[in-house]
Structures are given as C-alpha cells and as structure tokens.
Amino acid sequence: MAQIRVAFLGPAGSFSHEAALQLYGPSAAEFVPCVSFAVAFSAVQRKTAHCAVIPFENSTNGSVVQTLDLLADHGNLYSDIVVHDEHYLAVHHCLLAHKNAAVQQGPDSSYRSITKLYTHPQAWGQCEQFLSRYYKGVERQDVSSTSKAAEIVSRDATGQSAAIASRFAADHYGTSILEANIEDKHENTTRFLVLRNLESMRTDGAAGLPETDNNTMASHIEISPPSQKQKVLIAFTINHSSPGALADALLTFKTHGMNLTSINSRPSLVRAWQYIFFVECEAISHAHFDDVAEKMLQGLRNVTESCRNLGNWRDRLLAG
Template identity: 40%
Template sequence: MPQDVTVAYLGPPASYSHQAALGAFDTEEHTFIPQTTIGDIFTSVQTGATTYGVVPFENSTNGNVVFTLDLFRDRSSGYHVVGETYLTVHHSLVSSASDLTGLTRLYSHPQAFGQCEHWLNSTLKGIERIDVSSTSRAAQLVRDEPGSAAIASAAAAEVNGLKVLARNIEDTPDNTTRFFVLQAAEMRSPMSEEGGKGDKTFVAFSVDHAQPGALADGLKVFKNFGLNLTSIASRPDRKTRWNYVFFVEFEGHEDTQNVKDALEELGTFCAEMRVLGSYVDRQKLAKKPAAAS
C-alpha cells in the first residue's frame, strides 16, 4: 500500500486520538496527520486531503462527545462512517513542576475534565480549569508555563519532557473512549461475513415535533424489524427552538434487506433522515472465539 494513504487525528502527537488512530491502522502502511480541531478532521476527509479521519464519539464515563455530534449534525455530506475503534484511557496529571504545591492553572480537553471529576474535586479543588483542543495540546502549553499542569496521557508527558505528578486519575478504571473512522462519502464499509449480523449502522433523523408520538413511532420501527439499538443521543437542530436531531446506532448493515425496509418505514415518521454509515461491531468481533488451527 502506498505511503499516501493518510489518517487525520486530533493532535498534536501523543493525544488519545493519535493512540486510537495508531491502534486502528497499520503504522507502516499509513501516514498519520495531526489536526487542530475535530472539525478539521471532518474537513480533511470531505475535501480528500486525507484518506481517513479518526474522531472521538463517546466515552464510557462522560458520555457523548458533543463536538463530534454537532459536526455530524452540521456536515450533511462528504463523509461516511466506515469503522470504529476503542481505546482504554488512563489520565495523568503532568507538569514541569515537581509536586502539586503552587499549581494555579489546569489545562485539558473538556472530556478529560469530565472523566476525572472525583479526583479533581478531592485533590485540586478550586484551581482554574482551562479548556483546550486536546490533551496533548494541554501538555504542550504547560511545558513552558510555571504553575500550570495538564490532564493528559503519560505518553504526552514523555514527548513534552514533563513530570507525571499523578497517574490513573480517571473516575473509573475501565474508562474507555470509542472513536469513529471516517472516509469519503463514496466509500462504504462492506458487509461483514455474518451477513450483517456483525455490523452496526448509524443514522441521524429529526421528527415533526407537532405530531404526537412521532419519536416513539419512529423508535418502534427498530423493534418491529428486530433491530437492537446500541446507542441513542440527541442535539438541538439549530433551526427551530426545542427541536432536536436524534442519533441512533443499531445492529445490522445498511445493505441488508431488513435494514433497508426498516429505514424506509422510519422515513415515514421523519422530517429528515440520513444514514451516516455501517461498520463492523468491534466489541462483538473481539468476543468471537479464535478459529481452530
């Protein structure tokens, strides 16, 4: 495979997004390109500047990454979700200081703050928190700023020559982030070997809020067609106050007949609907027994 097969991730290097991208793609066959924001990752895929993009979607402790959901809502074309990957996230408090004494500012991504609330409230309560674009960017910023610290990975500390003042400060030891893999709109993930049973599909839709029970009727479609929901979230649609876009993930591939039929019926209850992609269920794949040799 040529070296121009590129993967965009939320940088700088050593971010959790970088680690997720390295875990999802062969490092010898792909070139990894850092982006400043999650929006830049979408743009790089939509414009063809990169072949793939890896974006954080949800965390087991702190829920959905709203920045990503908003981009799925606002960017209506030019990409397709073709995969998912999971990363166990262990946060560290990193700094150029030798201990916690005298720390006045704390930098990190908002998701990282949310994943470390218990530790922060018990150990660094009252210290100013400053949101930045990524945890690795936070580590960069504190490198030359006395009195500051960052929540980042131990890898980011090593890259930036920082000390690790505390390890594993996340609220839950199994703290895991799920990432989506994006590719250009004309590319779609093929069905798994199990005829779609090992796949998931991600859709976005809105309903007529003036129609009583429209959302309930739409969600009932999945039950009627035997499609198990694995995730549901919502964001304001930014067109009408108190109207929402719903994001639903379910088991099955968009190319199977029962999913096609279900989506056709779902469309009758929707003001708008978009299929954002189908991809292999990595959790289900990980649980499959290894083939006998």
C-alpha cells in the same frame, strides 16, 4: 501499498492520535493533525484524507456533542461522510509537569508547587474525585486538547503548572508523570469512529483503506474472535407537531428486527426545541444485513421528516 492519510484531532499526542496509531500502525499511514473536528470532517469530505478518527462517546462522560453536531451536518457540508469502523481506546489520565520541575509534595499527596492546571474541558469531569481531593480551589485553565495541555507544561520549567493528559502525551512531549491513572473510573474508555468518504469507498475498491483487522497494531482484534454484530447509525428528524411521531420512528427499528443500542438528541437548529435524533442499532444476525437495513430505512422515511444513513460497521466491543 501507498501510504494512507489519517486525519485526527491534534495536536500530536492526543487520544485521537493514539487511537489512529493503534488502528493503522506507525508505518503504513501518514497521520494528519487537525485543529478541529470540522477540519477533520472536511479533509474526508474533500478527499485530502482517506479517513478521520473521531471520538464519539466516552464511557463516563457520554456523547461527544461536537461530533454529533457535525454528523447532523446542518450546513450540508459533509454529505459523503459515513462511519466505516469503530475503535475502543482505554483512557487513562495522568498529572504531568515539566521534566525538570522540582515539584514539592505536600502532606496530603498534592503537589504544593502547582498553582494552575491545564486540560481539555471534558477531562475535568473525568478526574473530579482526584481534583476535588487534592486540587480544590486551584485555578483551572481550559485548553483545546489534553495534548495541548501537555505541550504547555512541557515548556514551564517553574513546575507551577500541571496538565491532565495521557501517558502517550507525556512520552510525546517529554514531561514527567506526577501521578498516573487519576481518572475517577479506571475502566474509562473512549469509542472512536473511523469516518470515510462514501464516494471514495465506491471508487477505490481494493485500493482503499486497509482493513484494520489485518493490521499488526490492532492486536485487540487478534486475541478475540470478531463480533458478528453489525451496527448502523441513523440520523433523523420528525414532525414535532405530530403526536406519536417519535414513537413511530423508534418502533420502525424493532419492526425490522434491529435492536436499539443508543439514542442521542441534539438541537435541530431549524426551530428551537426541535431535535435531530441519532439512533444506533444492531442486527443480531449478519445474514442479509444490507437488505434488512435498506428496508428499515424505507420504513423510516415514511414516518420521519428527514432521515440519513450514516453508515454501518462491525461492532468491535465484544472483540476487545
């Protein structure tokens, strides 16, 4: 089979890279680092990548709003993008420094030499207990990704800078690990979505993306029976001047036997204080799933201003 191209938020060594590798294995795919989520979305929309692996939510920090805003597709740029699968990745943060840095440990278990910390803004929040205990008042520099932070400190032999990033990034950039598992919640997990191009899925048929179930790297699938639950993601807007419109839309899911599992809202950017809602729901039974989902969408179209089916996929949580 020809190599597939998998887009992810780079640089190399990112959590997205790790998730993509777990899903598709090192040999069957070419991994394409992207400078932003928008570039990864574009790659799938323009079919320069077969799929993109994009973080959707973290068990501690909640939703990734940049992903929601791209799925909202305010500019109508990603009309063919749908969610095809999901993947759960355990997120452990480590404190990294240059491999030769002579870091000096203080009496309180902090490394005294460190005067500047680098990481992605979301990671500060995930390591707040560790940071407030040992690195209170130390300068923090936001960077675009945890792997970028690892790369920066891999070039600073003074040992004055440290990065919060993964063991995967430490291996990738050859840094030392000063402390492992510094995250507040050790069960911290990020859920990634696999995005595909709906049109390619229709035309490629069997020549499309390999099922991740069959992939040797996806060992988490093999040890547990796969869940029978099927998830759907719907984005909709309502007429905000109509009282009860949101309740009516949400009631539609129940009417069609779908269980609401999560709700997110983001500014619609059409008018201030109006929102686009993202609802994930699941069917208890897999039987006639497509029929049920289609009828539910018809029902939703009657009570919403706009409504988009962002795809359906098998729940991977119970299989983890």
